[in-house]
Amino acid sequence: MWQLAERVEPFTDPPKKVIVIFRDFWLYCVVMGFSESAGVFPAGWYRSVQAVARKSPLLLSMGAGQFLDKELELNRPLRIESIGQGDVQEARQSLLDGLDRSLELDRLVVRLSFSQCLYLISIHRLETLRLETSTKNFPLVFNYLEDKGLQGELWVAIEKIAHKLFDQYIEQMQAKxxxxxxxxxxxxxxxxxxxxxxxxxxxxxxxxxxxxxxxxxxxxxxxxxxxxxxxxxxxxxxxxxxxxxxxxxxxxxxxxxxxxxxxxxxxxxxxxxxxxxxxxxxxxxxxxxxxxxxxxxxxxxxxxxxxxxxxxxxxxxxxxxxxxxxxxxxxDLNPHNKHVPPVVSESRPSCVKDHLSLLSSSLHRRTHHSGEVAGMMTAASIMAGVSPGNEGREKQETWLNLQLYLPRNSEMLSGMGLTTSW
Incomplete structure (x- = not known):
């Protein structure tokens, strides 16, 4: 399966039907445990799920808004009619175990339904797997945070997931x-x-x-x-x-x-x-x-x-x-005023004690030398592009122009191969 997934282009802007299909797929993976590396299934299955994660679209609400809960409940993997209170508690605990526990999160998860918990877990697992394949995928997390269909408790839970994913990103970058x-x-x-x-x-x-x-x-x-x-x-x-x-x-x-x-x-x-x-x-x-x-x-x-x-x-x-x-x-202060008593320093005018003259001279030198370097780079490019048969005349004209433009840098130009002997 993973070989097939490798040949598929990533779904960057799919229609809603495709997102619903992938949402069902990831709910199945969560319910069955396919997205867990330490599960009872063969290692090849987890590798295949990773390959799908790399190409999977984001599980956004796609404008469902207040109808998102109803859409989730109608998904086949959930079978709401056969879910008991124990299943709900297990789903909530699974969501908590995957995130950093806090009082805010505990209070929030208690208010989430079974379908909402599995939806959040599927997002967490998908983006964790996607991040494992490449750290460049982390910015995708902000698409969930900016999804206007995810409001209230769902958005706060997404924020907690983003924190967890960012910590994972930092760890992976440090290991590189x-x-x-x-x-x-x-x-x-x-x-x-x-x-x-x-x-x-x-x-x-x-x-x-x-x-x-x-x-x-x-x-x-x-x-x-x-x-x-x-x-x-x-x-x-x-x-x-x-x-x-x-x-x-x-x-x-x-x-x-x-x-x-x-x-x-x-x-x-x-x-x-x-x-x-x-x-x-x-x-x-x-x-x-x-x-x-x-x-x-x-x-x-x-x-x-x-x-x-x-x-x-x-x-x-x-x-x-x-x-x-x-x-x-x-x-701050110039060297002459650094060791002057504060009482004396406060009475002196700013022009006497500040160091702004150094700032001005630094900018002047930078501008001056940047112009010199730009001129030498222009000279080098001109010398490299002279037409065959006219090397002597064109080089001599270029040299004379540069002598006028940078009269003090003939030694530096000579060091670049622009000599006066033709």
Whole structure:
């Protein structure tokens, strides 16, 4: 069976009938115990179920809403008429055993029906198996959290399942050998969590915040990841622009995106809620950057300086403003005032005791040398693309132009093979 499943393409956007079929299948797997690795069935059966999980669609409500319970009860694997109170208690206990016990969860599970318990267990088992096949599948969990048909106790239970799956994701990533691919995967997930932190639904926002704290606790290098820092600052700026898009009395829902990223943020229609969204996110980004400064000040400062230098904008930019403020806080007092008594230091003007001149000179040097490097790279590409038969004349013209453009870097250009002797 697993060979057959391997040849099937994943069901990414199937019709509702297909989802109902897979929902029945996973309910059968839960009831019969096929999805348990330590069951009484042959190991090949579990391997086959894993293969199906890799290609299975998400078990979403598909707009069933309040009729989801009725749909579940009509499924053949459940046979509601033959279920006793003991079966209900067993299903509830099985759901509790698979999750982290808490008082909230205990109170919630007591209110769930037999069909709801098995539905939640089937989601948990499916996504656990899918995650075992590839850690890149974890972001799919947010599809359940954003499913409007899952409300009340069902949604809270899905939230608990998401916590459990995230812990499993962290364990699997820690067990991996550190490579560029695994680092890129962690950065990609962190970018997703940064977007979900600004979700229009408060509980998803809180969940994303908890996940961010967990992932940077286990993989602290994400705090000063250039990709993550740039994404946070760029998103902060785009969200801040939503505060000025139209008249406060006529605002509509606005979707904020960033280039080359598949994620989006829907900002609230209400002006006050928009203000809170931007304010909370700015505070969170500031906290993350402060933590990064404590752990790796030089690396973080270098990334922030490069961000400020790279943003080409003559208007206000919220990301640049926050980055500059963080750099300024890191520089603090200049060396001449570090050992001055506080009473004396407080009486001195800021221009005497601060370190902003170093910030200015650092940005100037970065801009200057970036231009030099860009010029040398352009020269190298030009020299590599000269037409046959005209090498001497074209190289000489290129060299003369570069002498005018970068008069102090002839030695560096010579080191790249651009000599003056033809």
């Amino acid at each position: 050998t550190a490579t560029e691919e695994s680092a890129a995967e962690l950065e990609s997930l962190t970018e997703l969590l940064v977007f979900k932190f600004n979700h229009i639904r408060g509980r998803i926002k809180q969940l994303a915040d908890k996940f961010i704290s967990k992932v940077v606790d286990k993989f602290s290098h994400l705090l000063w990841s250039r990709r993550v820092v740039y994404t946070m600052l760029d998103l902060l700026h785009q969200l801040s622009l939503s505060l000025h898009t139209m008249d406060p009395d006529r605002r509509r829902s606005l979707v904020v995106t960033l280039p080359d990223l598949p994620h989006s943020v829907t900002v609230p229609e209400n002006a006050t809620k928009r203000e809170k969204t931007v304010s909370y996110f700015a505070q969170r980004v500031e906290q993350i950057l402060e933590l990064a400064m404590r752990w790796s000040p030089r690396e973080t400062t270098s990334i922030l300086l490069e961000y400020v230098r790279s943003v080409a904008s003559s208007a206000h930019h919220s990301g640049v403003s926050l980055a500059t403020a963080q750099i300024n806080n890191y520089f």
